Amino acid sequence: xxxxxxxxxxxxxxxxxxxxxxxxxxxxxxxxxxxxxxxxxxxxxxxxxxxxxxxxxxxxxxxxxxxxxxxxxxxxxxxxxxxxxxxxxxxxxxxxxxxxxxxxxxxxxxxxxxxxxxxxxxxxxxxxxxxxxxxxxxxxxxxxxxxxxxxxxxxxxxxxxxxxxxxxxxxxxxxxxxxxxxxxxxxxxxxxxxxxxxxxxxxxxxxxxxxxxxxxxxxxxxxxxxxxxxxxxxxxxxxxxxxxxxxxxxxxxxxxxxxxxxxxxxxxxxxxxxxxxxxxxxxxxxxxxxxxxxxxxxxxxxxxxxxxxxxxxxxxxxxxxxxxxxxxxxxxxxxxxxxxxxxxxxxxxxxxxxxxxxxx
Amino acid sequence: xxxxxxxxxxxxxxxxxxxxxxxxxxxxxxxxxxxxxxxxxxxxxxxxxxxxxxxxxxxxxxxxxxxxxxxxxxxxxxxxxxxxxxxxxxxxxxxxxxxxxxxxxxxxxxxxxxxxxxxxxxxxxxxxxxxxxxxxxxxxxxxxxxxxxxxxxxxxxxxxxxxxxxxxxxxxxxxxxxxxxxxxxxxxxxxxxxxxxxxxxxxxxxxxxxxxxxxxxxxxxxxxxxxxxxxxxxxxxxxxxxxxxxxxxxxxxxxxxxxxxxxxxxxxxxxxxxxxxxxxxxxxxxxxxxxxxxxxxxxxxxxxxxxxxxxxxxxxxxxxxxxxxxxxxxxxxxxxxxxxxxxxxxxxxxxxxxxxxxxxxxxxxxxxxxxxxxxxxxxxxxxxxxxxxxxxxxxxxxxx
Numbered sequence: 001x002x003x004x005x006x007x008x009x010x011x012x013x014x015x016x017x018x019x020x021x022x023x024x025x026x027x028x029x030x031x032x033x034x035x036x037x038x039x040x041x042x043x044x045x046x047x048x049x050x051x052x053x054x055x056x057x058x059x060x061x062x063x064x065x066x067x068x069x070x071x072x073x074x075x076x077x078x079x080x081x082x083x084x085x086x087x088x089x090x091x092x093x094x095x096x097x098x099x100x101x102x103x104x105x106x107x108x109x110x111x112x113x114x115x116x117x118x119x120x121x122x123x124x125x126x127x128x129x130x131x132x133x134x135x136x137x138x139x140x141x142x143x144x145x146x147x148x149x150x151x152x153x154x155x156x157x158x159x160x161x162x163x164x165x166x167x168x169x170x171x172x173x174x175x176x177x178x179x180x181x182x183x184x185x186x187x188x189x190x191x192x193x194x195x196x197x198x199x200x201x202x203x204x205x206x207x208x209x210x211x212x213x214x215x216x217x218x219x220x221x222x223x224x225x226x227x228x229x230x231x232x233x234x235x236x237x238x239x240x241x242x243x244x245x246x247x248x249x250x251x252x253x254x255x256x257x258x259x260x261x262x263x264x265x266x267x268x269x270x271x272x273x274x275x276x277x278x279x280x281x282x283x284x285x286x287x288x289x290x291x292x293x294x295x296x297x298x299x300x301x302x303x304x305x306x307x308x309x310x311x312x313x314x315x316x317x318x319x320x321x322x323x324x325x326x327x328x329x330x331x332x333x334x335x336x337x338x339x340x341x342x343x344x345x346x347x348x349x350x351x352x353x354x355x356x357x358x359x360x
Numbered sequence: 361x362x363x364x365x366x367x368x369x370x371x372x373x374x375x376x377x378x379x380x381x382x383x384x385x386x387x388x389x390x391x392x393x394x395x396x397x398x399x400x401x402x403x404x405x406x407x408x409x410x411x412x413x414x415x416x417x418x419x420x421x422x423x424x425x426x427x428x429x430x431x432x433x434x435x436x437x438x439x440x441x442x443x444x445x446x447x448x449x450x451x452x453x454x455x456x457x458x459x460x461x462x463x464x465x466x467x468x469x470x471x472x473x474x475x476x477x478x479x480x481x482x483x484x485x486x487x488x489x490x491x492x493x494x495x496x497x498x499x500x501x502x503x504x505x506x507x508x509x510x511x512x513x514x515x516x517x518x519x520x521x522x523x524x525x526x527x528x529x530x531x532x533x534x535x536x537x538x539x540x541x542x543x544x545x546x547x548x549x550x551x552x553x554x555x556x557x558x559x560x561x562x563x564x565x566x567x568x569x570x571x572x573x574x575x576x577x578x579x580x581x582x583x584x585x586x587x588x589x590x591x592x593x594x595x596x597x598x599x600x601x602x603x604x605x606x607x608x609x610x611x612x613x614x615x616x617x618x619x620x621x622x623x624x625x626x627x628x629x630x631x632x633x634x635x636x637x638x639x640x641x642x643x644x645x646x647x648x649x650x651x652x653x654x655x656x657x658x659x660x661x662x663x664x665x666x667x668x669x670x671x672x673x674x675x676x677x678x679x680x681x682x683x684x685x686x687x688x689x690x691x692x693x694x695x696x697x698x699x700x701x702x703x704x705x706x707x708x709x710x711x712x713x714x715x716x717x718x719x720x721x722x723x724x725x726x727x728x729x730x731x732x733x734x735x736x737x738x739x740x741x742x743x744x745x746x747x748x749x750x751x752x753x754x755x756x757x758x759x760x
Contacts, residue, residue, distance in 0.1 A: 055553070081553065087583070092542045092576025099546020102531055103483065103560075105553060126536050127543055133737045134524040136517035137760070139531065140740035171738055171747075195741040274745065312752035 031214055037207040039181035040070050043188035044108065046220050048078055051106060054192060057084040057097055058110025058147075067112050068148065068207055094120035094145070098127045101143040101197075108192060111147035114163045114201065121166075128197040129172030142195045146188070149177070149201035150244065150295045151344055157332035162296030164243065167199040168273040168305070174226055175273040177201040179247040181211040183270055186224030194226060201272075203245045229276035231283070235265030238289040238354050241280055241306060243269040246293045246345060253350035262354065272302060280306060281315040288320040289357050295344055298327040324357045326350055403427045404697045408631045414614045414621035414651075420638040424630035431694045434476060434629050436708055438468035438687045441492045443716045444501050445660075448491065448508055452664045456724055457508045460535075461522050464492040466659040469686035470593055471496045473632025474561060478640055483551065485531040485544045486563035488523040489593075489658075493563070497530035501716060505723035513726040517733065538564060538571030541590070545577040548588035548649070559587040559643045561636075567598020569612050578616045578649070585648035589639045590616065592653045593626065599662040600671040613653035626654030627684040657684070732757070 034042075047054050060067045062075035062085040075083040086093040090111065097109035111117040117124065128141045150162040168175045176191055176198060178184040184202070191198040216222060232247060233254055240250040247268045254264035265283050269275065284290050290310060292303035303325035310316055310323055329343045405425050413419045445465040451457045464471070471492035474484070486493050494504050499515050507514030508522055515525050523535045531547065534540035544562025551558040564574065569592055581588050592612040596603055603610045613621030620642070624635040632654060639650045657680045661668025668677070694700045735747040735758035747756045 084584075087576070087579055089576035089580065091573045092545075092580055095539060095542020095573060096546035096549055096577070096580060099485075099531070099543035099548075099560075100550045100553070101546075102543065103547040103550035105550045122536055122539055123542065127534070127539055132740050134516065134520040135526040135532070135737075136519040137737040137740070138516065138526040142740075174739075196739045 031212060032218070033210040034181045034185075034213045035208055035210045036178075036181050036184045036202075037068070037070055039185040039211075039213070040188055040202065040207075041072060041074070043185045043192070044071065045074060045077070047189055047192040048074065048082055050220070051192075052082075053104065053106045054108065055082045055084065055100075055105060056108045056110065057086055057093060059086055059088060059112050061085060061110055066110075068204060070202075070207065071110075090116050090119035091123060094123040095127060097143055097145075098123050098141060101128070101141045102131070102139060106142050106192065108144045108146060111145065113152075113159060113204070114147050114149040115159050115161055117145065117147070117163065124167070124173070124197070124199070125170055129170050131172075132196065133172055140195055141197050144188075144191045144194075144198045144200055146191075146200035147202060148204040148207075150203055151328070151333060151340075152204045154335060154337065154340065155333075156335040160333035162294070162328070163199075164201055164272050164294070164296055165301045165305075167201075168275075168302065169300075172197065173273060174198045174271070175201065176226055176271050177243040178270065179206070179244055179268050180209075181213055182217050183224065183230075183268070185213070185217060186222055187226065187270060190223045190226050193223065198226070201244065206245050206248075209248075224270065227271045227274045227276060229270055229279040230268045231265060231279070232268045233264065233266040235263040235287065237262050237264065237287055238291060238358060239265045239267060239280065239283040239287045240291050240293060240350070240354070241267045241269060241283075242293040243272060243302065244295065246295055249345060249347050249350060250293050253347045253354065256347065256351055257354060262358065262360070264354065269302075275305070275309070277306075277309045277313065280310065281313050284310060284315040285318045288318050289354075290315075290319065290323045291326060291350070291353050291357055292323065293326040293345055293350055295328050297330050298325060299330065301325075301327060303327055321357050321359065324353045326353045399698075400428055400700060401698045404699060406630055406693060408628060408634060409625040411625075411631070411635055412613065412623035414611075414616075414623075415618070416620045416622065419622055420624075420631075420634040424634050426630060426693075426699075428694075428699045430476070431690065431699055432704075432708070434472050435687065435690055435694070435705065436712065437472040437475070437496060438629065438690070439709060440501065440712050440715070441465075441468045441471060441495055442687060443712050444495065444504065444719070445491060447505065447716050447720050449660065449664065451505070451509065451720065451723070457522075457664075458510070459521060460488065461508065461664040462489040462662065463660040463664070464489050464658070466680065466686075467593060467595060467626065467656045468492060469629040469632055469689075470591075470626050470654050470656055472686075473629040474591070474636050476629070476633045477636035478559070478561060481529065481556075482558050482640075483529045483531065483544075483547045483560040484563070485534070485540045485547060485560065487534055487537065487540055487565060487568060489565070490523065490525060490533040493530065494525045494527065494533065497527050499525065499527050499530075500719070502719035502722040505719045506726050509723040509726075510728060511723060511726035512729040512733070513722060518729040519733075519737065538568040538573050540564065541568070541571070541574045542577045544590070545581045545586055545588050545649075548581065548586040549584065551587050552584070557644060559589060559640060561589045561591060563591045563593055565598060566592060566594040566596065566603050566610075566612060567601070567606065569594075569615060570607060578619055578651075581649040582616075582619050585646060587643040587646075588649040589636070589643060590619070590649060590651045592651065593656055594653050595656050595658045597658075597662070597671065600666070602671065611653075613651055616649070616651040619649050619651050621651040621653065623653045623655065626656030627680075627686045627689060629686060629690055736760075 065072040097107040475496040503515040548560040
């Protein structure tokens, strides 16, 4: 019962209604339950307070408290100067944010979803990512582009794309993809303090999911270094590598497989670029089997990159079978629930793929 | 006798503020070979063309004061840019410069006039026809030419090239048409945020004037009253497309709609200066953004790969050269008002030629960047990282 409740919570289905609204809190009691939304909120609040050059801009971030309420309370606390509502002008305001970063500020530029970042992708890549290189170090761009990425629920094709592979393709960017509340807080703080452009990929279905946050994570200087993966669950038979919401599904699949005597090691990438290949390799050299799990499309994706990197490194010789990729179905996202559910990896798909990889 | 006439003419100039009196004296004065500094008119006032106004009651003044020193400075600036661009043309034809090279000759009055009206602490961003501004914003000729030739002594160490040169308070050099305009509005936002009374001059061309992101920028700049001077350098052609063939409205100074605009004679450095001063005052008074359209002309084609005569006539180019050349205009004004001598201008020309030649020498002899610089400057303030080379065994080093 407890296990299935945990599954239910981690997968984020109807999590918000199940748990009710959480109050925005600044000083939490020790080892509290914090939703991903509140963790992101805390991260931004702390960094806005710490450095007056930091500001947030995007659609509905101020008076609406954020389209997904991630910036709730911030406008009330910091006002118009630091929390800026923009018109619906992604290319314009992304460029403005980049210009502000060039001139000495530290903007957080929110895309209501990363689907809309396509309107502005030239500013992210050509104006932000490449400038430090083109100027041979004369001009840096300390900016964070953040927002929900990937599939939501019932929002159909134009609002469900995963951009991890798109942005992670480009030198000059750091691309981060948190899973739980601790990831969200520590990585967002790190991203804001980072002196280079960071694409911060959140997940809408995870916003309402609560996680236990230790004392340490409540500290105002709690940072998770960009570029380091985390072993969420130790195992011996197979390595599961994932990022964002799919990490939760991997843990759920691992729980089920454990009952059948298959112990999965679950690696939470946390950062897509630069990818912590060493952690994956160390795990593969222990388990000899690798399955990657992602919500994005298979072709030229995160899993594809992991396969290539494993082949080029020492871990290849330790593989007892080819790497398996579990991915979203190679189609635009459909609307009807039954179709949508079958467009993304489910726990049973991960279990099936692990067993095929282990040939059991 | 000559001295007395000069004294009278100087007095007349000061009293009337007009150059009429000086005219009659200078004819005779020019015959003398050597002139002492004290013989020249130290300051004169010139009538400048009235600017067309959009949503403005008053515009820039109709007369501009010019001191001898200022005049010589503007002349030197414009002539340096001119000679530097012509040198770049030469080096490109010799295949020492490669890739893109968009030359600015003909438009010098814009860069010189704008710089004369703003402070070094103000900010400026432009598009890819950027060599002139790179110079006026403080980068040495040799660092500009060496960047064009791709050497390690270039301002961007050879990593950027023609379109990606930077300096303090100068943000390039931008390759994507129109992308620099939101960037400029963002720089203005930073000025406002930091409360430093600085402004940002954001330049774009008649071609870029049709980019959607400009209108997004205009909207936000006006909404938030950003201290941004948007300047359209209308040189009548966006690559090979004339303004009439590209824009439903060619009144670029009105395209900001709710943003006030001024249309300026971009071939007259004084007109540009006065208009920019007016615009700067507007911004610094907290009135929000303003648009300037500078009517100017480029002698070269769009870039070095465009001869520039398939979409316009040689006659047109020649007519502009003879009737509206910005450098000639200033020179003639100063000469006919006895503010400098022909010899003086010649000396300046010779000096500039020498400087440009030396810079070109440097640009052709400086070594190319070392291969171990290949992967550097990916990230700022980061520990060294490894970058994948062309094959899995090629692990290259990158430092900040």
